[in-house]
Amino acid sequence: MRAYDIIKKKRDKEKLSQKEISFMVKGFVDGTVPDYQMSAFLMSVFFNGMDDEETYQLTECMRTSGDIIKLDKIKGFTVDKHSTGGVGDKTSLVLGPVLAALGMKVAKMSGRGLGHTGGTIDKLEAIKGFSTELSPEQLIEAVNKFGVVIVGQTGNLVPADKKIYALRDVTATVDSVPLIASSIMSKKLAVENDGLVLDVKVGSGAFMKDLASARTLAKAMVGIGKIAGRKVTAVLTNMDEPLGEMVGNSCEVMEAIDTLQNKGPKVFTELVEVLCAEALKQKDPSITEENAINEVKRVLSDGSAYNKFLEMVKFQGGDVSMVEDYSKMPLATARAEFKAEKDGYIKKIQCEAVGIAGMMLGAGRETKDSVIDMGVGLKLVKHVGDKVTKGDVIATLFVNPGQNAAGALEKLKSAVEITPEKVEKPKLVLDIIS
Numbered sequence: 001m002r003a004y005d006i007i008k009k010k011r012d013k014e015k016l017s018q019k020e021i022s023f024m025v026k027g028f029v030d031g032t033v034p035d036y037q038m039s040a041f042l043m044s045v046f047f048n049g050m051d052d053e054e055t056y057q058l059t060e061c062m063r064t065s066g067d068i069i070k071l072d073k074i075k076g077f078t079v080d081k082h083s084t085g086g087v088g089d090k091t092s093l094v095l096g097p098v099l100a101a102l103g104m105k106v107a108k109m110s111g112r113g114l115g116h117t118g119g120t121i122d123k124l125e126a127i128k129g130f131s132t133e134l135s136p137e138q139l140i141e142a143v144n145k146f147g148v149v150i151v152g153q154t155g156n157l158v159p160a161d162k163k164i165y166a167l168r169d170v171t172a173t174v175d176s177v178p179l180i181a182s183s184i185m186s187k188k189l190a191v192e193n194d195g196l197v198l199d200v201k202v203g204s205g206a207f208m209k210d211l212a213s214a215r216t217l218a219k220a221m222v223g224i225g226k227i228a229g230r231k232v233t234a235v236l237t238n239m240d241e242p243l244g245e246m247v248g249n250s251c252e253v254m255e256a257i258d259t260l261q262n263k264g265p266k267v268f269t270e271l272v273e274v275l276c277a278e279a280l281k282q283k284d285p286s287i288t289e290e291n292a293i294n295e296v297k298r299v300l301s302d303g304s305a306y307n308k309f310l311e312m313v314k315f316q317g318g319d320v321s322m323v324e325d326y327s328k329m330p331l332a333t334a335r336a337e338f339k340a341e342k343d344g345y346i347k348k349i350q351c352e353a354v355g356i357a358g359m360m361l362g363a364g365r366e367t368k369d370s371v372i373d374m375g376v377g378l379k380l381v382k383h384v385g386d387k388v389t390k391g392d393v394i395a396t397l398f399v400n401p402g403q404n405a406a407g408a409l410e411k412l413k414s415a416v417e418i419t420p421e422k423v424e425k426p427k428l429v430l431d432i433i434s
Contacts, residue, residue, distance in 0.1 A: 001019070003024060003027065004037070006020045006024055006041065007037060007040045007044055010041065010044040010045060010048060011040075011044045013048045015053075016054055018057045021057045024038065025065065025164075026065070026160075028163060029065055029159060029160050035167055038164070038167055039167060039171045042164070042168055042171060042173040042176075042179065043173055045173070045176060046172075046173045046176045049176075049178060050178035052220070052227070053227075054178070055181055055220060055223070055224060056223070056224050056227040058178065058179075059181070059186045059189065059224050060186075060228075061160065062160040062161045062183070062186035063158060063185075063187075065159050065160035066156040066158050066160070066190070067154050067156045067190065068190055068192065069107075069154070069190060069192060070192050071140075071191070071192050071193060073140050073144075074105050074107065074140055074143050074144055075105070075144055076103065076147075077104050077105060077194050077195065077282075078143075078192075078194050078195070079099060079105070079106060079195040079279045079282065080107075080191060080195070080196050081108070081197045081199065081279070082188055082196065082198050082199065083199040084184070084198075084200050084201050084206065084207055084217075085201060085206065085207060086205050086351070087247055087351050087354055088242035088243040088246060088380075089243050090120075090243075090252035090253070090256045090268075091199065091268075091272065091275065092108060092120045093120065093123065093150075093253065093256035094256050094259045094260055094264075094268075094305070095272055096150055096312070097306070097312065098260075098272060098296060098300065098308075099148070099276055100148035100308040101299035101305040101307075102276065102279075102295060102296070104147065104279060104280075104283060105143050105144075105147055105148075106147060107139055107140075107143045107148075107149055107151075108120075108150045108151070109151055109152065109153045109157070109191060110132075110150055110151070110152065110153070111153055112152075112365075118249045118372050118374075121152050122249055122372055122374075123250075124150060124253070124318075126253050126329060126330060127253065127318040127322050127323065127329070128318065128322060129319050130313060130316055130317060130318035130319075131317040131318075132150065132151050139151060142316075145315075146308060148308055148312050149312060149315070149316065150312070150316075157187060157190055157191075158186045158190050160186070161182075161183050161187060165183055177213075180220075181217060181220035184198075184221060185221050185224045185225065185228075189224075189228055194230070194231060195230070195231040195233075195282035195283065196225060196231065196232045196233075197232075197233050197234075197278050197279050198222075198233065198234040198235065199237055199275060200214050200237070201214075201238075201239035202214040202236055202237065202239060202240075203238055203239040203240035203241075203351060204240050205240070205241070205355060206239035206351075211236065214236050214430075215433070218234035218431075222433050222434065233278045233279075233281075233433070233434040234433045234434070235274060235278060235431075236429070236431040237274075237428055237430065238426050238427060238428050238429075240348070240351060240384070241349040241354075241383055241384050241426070242349070242354050242355075243267070243268055243271065244259075244264065244265045244268035245265050245268075245380050246377060246379055246380075247355065247358045247377050247378050247379075247380070248358055248361070248375075248378060248398065249374045249375075250329045250374050250375055250377070251331070251379065251398065253326070254329060254331075255268070256309075257309070259300070260300065260305050260306040260309050262300045262301045267383075267428055270428055270429075271428060271429075272296065272300075273296045273297065274428075274429055276292075277292035277293050277295075277296055278292075278432070280292040280295060280296075310323060330374045330375035331375045332373075332377075332398040332399050334399040334401070334405075335396055335397065335399065336397040336399050336408075336409055337393050337395070337396055337397070338393070338395040338409055338416075339390075339392060339394065340388040340390055340391065340392045340394055340418060341390060341413075341418075342418055343388065343418075344418040344420045344421075345385065345387050345388070345418065345421065346382055346383065346384050346385065346386050346388060346416060346417070347384070347417045347423050348384065348417040349384055349417075350415040350416075350417075351415075353411050353412070353414055353415035354378075354380075354412065354415050356411055357378065357411040357412045358376075358377055358408070360403070360408040360411060361373070361376040361377065361378070361397065361400075361403050362376045362400065363377050373400055375398065375400060376399060376400050376403060377398050378395050378396065378397045378398065378412070379398075380394070381393050381394060381395060381396065382395075383425075384425065384426050385423045385424055385425035387422075397409065397412075
């Protein structure tokens with residue numbers, strides 16, 4: 001078998017076998033297939049695509065290239081959630097404790113951020129002492145005891161994806177549904193959960209800019225899960241404006257704590273309810289949507305979800321007093337305000353630009369070696385559809401010395417469009433595919 005023949009076959013729009021896909025993936029990982037041939041293979045997939053079976057086989061070859069995290073020692077229904085990424089997305093911080101309060105088991109592996117703001121791990125480290133490194137024994141003990149832990153990804157989880165993605169990034173082959181779907185699902189399926197809920201973001205602050213593309217990706221990922229014998233649901237959600245109000249690391253932890261105490265922003269709480277309801281329906285297909293949502297509302301209102309978060313923070317070495325009184329969290333003391341320059345209605349908030357403004361303040365990483373400032377960020381006071389009067393505060397920035405506050409303010413101004421015509425509030429959930 002030769003890489004040349006496999007590349008030619010896919011170039012000519014022919015279907016590849018499992019052995020041919022495995023040859024390319026394993027060969028690239030062990031160095032017998034050079035990067036120039038893998039680049040040609042990826043470009044042929046980019047232009048000609050893959051069918052469901054090929055996409056699954058590519059996923060499976062990547063999934064088995066490194067560690068497989070078995071959860072068979074965890075008692076109960078294990079479930080994971082993955083978001084395709086957005087601005088102000090602190091959902092995992094709330095969703096894990098909620099699911100644990102509902103009797104499910106969440107052993108979540110998350111990553112750090114590169115770009116707009118920190119990843120889930122970065123945000124949790126705003127809590128003094130919080131450790132995202134647990135031994136397998138500690139992880140199983142914690143999840144069996146109180147239902148949820150959030151840890152960093154292991155170093156040898158799906159090494160094929162790391163190597164292939166690095167090559168995609170420099171060969172203009174990132175924007176391919178089979179390659180995106182196999183990249184995401186190889187990592188998710190390497191952790192052997194019973195269920196998986198995918199939050200597929202759509203809009204200006206998301207990887208998928210339009211609903212049709214997002215729906216195609218969602219169907220591909222759900223299809224991979226089906227072939228793999230896992231319960232997978234994709235919820236397509238609007239990312240044409242930041243999620244909730246807060247953007248930044250400590251800021252987002254504070255908003256997550258508020259939400260766990262049933263005091264969070266309405267739209268963010270709605271997202272938590274929908275995603276958790278889908279997980280409940282995976283565990284118990286007989287439960288209705290209404291009853292599932294009501295169960296989520298119950299654990300948010302009675303304090304049980306918040307208590308799960310406290311248990312997780314304590315077990316993982318975090319300072320619980322910072323959760324109980326988040327005024328102890330790091331937060332920049334200087335403020336800058338972005339005010340409306342005319343009367344009207346907010347028609348658009350260019351979500352990616354808001355994320356870049358946060359990064360300019362120091363909330364994100366421009367390179368993998370950048371140091372995040374936990375205390376900076378911004379709070380969106382107004383949202384799409386809101387009426388504003390000239391001089392109204394649209395956003396408050398939390399600023400530390402040495403950061404580009406003026407540039408961030410200008411970036412925010414460029415992100416917001418105000419129109420005299422009344423604007424309808426955008427819909428959050430655009431579709432559900434299961």
